[in-house]
Amino acid sequence: MTQNNGRSVASGTQNTNLDSSVAGQAFQQSYVGISSKLYGTFTFGRQNTLLADGIAKYDPNYASQAFSLIGLSGTTAGAGDTEDRRLDGSLKYVATYAGIAHFGAMFKPNTGNGLTDSVFQANVGGEYAGASVDAYYVKRNDAIGAASLSAAQVALLPGLGYSSNNSLAGTISDNTSFSIMALYSFGAPKIFAGYEHISFANPTTPLPVGFNNIGGYVLAFVNNAAFPNNKILQVYWAGVKYAVTPNVELTAAYYGNKQNSYGTGADAGCSTRVAGTCSGTLDAFSFDAVWRLTKHFDTYAGLMYTGVHGGLANGYVFHTTDMNPTIGVRFTF
Numbered sequence: 001m002t003q004n005n006g007r008s009v010a011s012g013t014q015n016t017n018l019d020s021s022v023a024g025q026a027f028q029q030s031y032v033g034i035s036s037k038l039y040g041t042f043t044f045g046r047q048n049t050l051l052a053d054g055i056a057k058y059d060p061n062y063a064s065q066a067f068s069l070i071g072l073s074g075t076t077a078g079a080g081d082t083e084d085r086r087l088d089g090s091l092k093y094v095a096t097y098a099g100i101a102h103f104g105a106m107f108k109p110n111t112g113n114g115l116t117d118s119v120f121q122a123n124v125g126g127e128y129a130g131a132s133v134d135a136y137y138v139k140r141n142d143a144i145g146a147a148s149l150s151a152a153q154v155a156l157l158p159g160l161g162y163s164s165n166n167s168l169a170g171t172i173s174d175n176t177s178f179s180i181m182a183l184y185s186f187g188a189p190k191i192f193a194g195y196e197h198i199s200f201a202n203p204t205t206p207l208p209v210g211f212n213n214i215g216g217y218v219l220a221f222v223n224n225a226a227f228p229n230n231k232i233l234q235v236y237w238a239g240v241k242y243a244v245t246p247n248v249e250l251t252a253a254y255y256g257n258k259q260n261s262y263g264t265g266a267d268a269g270c271s272t273r274v275a276g277t278c279s280g281t282l283d284a285f286s287f288d289a290v291w292r293l294t295k296h297f298d299t300y301a302g303l304m305y306t307g308v309h310g311g312l313a314n315g316y317v318f319h320t321t322d323m324n325p326t327i328g329v330r331f332t333f
Contacts (some may be wrong), residue, residue: 005164009317013260019113019146021085023215023264028263040095050123051136052077058181060192060239066326067286067302069255076235079138080198081145083214087119101126109205117142130185138177142203145171153221156195162220170219171226172207173200193238200231229262247292257282259312271314280310301327
């Protein structure tokens, strides 16, 4: 994202840039803990959230970045913001009872006092006779949605004392998420489905300009008032995975997003692409196949189609639909 500071989409000079929960850290996960068959597992450190574990389990594409909307975008697994898919300095507890029911809780405290910049997650679920269901609750204070700087913002950096090499813009919100996910295995075929309701509100405790974000990046411009009304994002998906043979597996899936209109003034109640605060939808369809050639080696191919409409199409300068075929090979140690 910092490489794209000052570059507009229309200029054609931007390269791919996405907000991330990795941000250059050496390890995607790094934690220590203790485990007991009777009392469960307790861990501390940098680790995936309970919600991210659920997305990986209940996504028909297992959070694939090529064929899954909720795998490519961390918004769903991050309860509204990609940076919260993993959490530094977090406490995580999971336990299973009678081999059927399970429970989880996770907490990331603020580095200062109170609940500013804190995260709490809870999960309850169960598995029986090929069926699995999980429900999740997430409360995130001061969630950060980072973005590249505009040319006008870059021009102001010297006067602010910041460098373009490590400065970003940040939209701050207090996020609340509820979700339920399920799968059922018939043997060779498996069906998957999920729904998440995410509410974005202006932060109770605004973050200051100059806040140090993950990876050592500085928020040179901060928006603490992006949501005059609560933004509601609904995420839903369904799909089927079918093992044609022990070595060939096919997956078909649908993913959707629906956003309410949360703007004020002239944009209140709008449903067009005139503003990002207008109501809108996103639809994605994918089909892919995996062929396991050996125990450690496989090949895969597939296609994902996406289309955006209304407010979710705001900012798409050239196209509002996309079709990306992908083919590759993979070796697993």
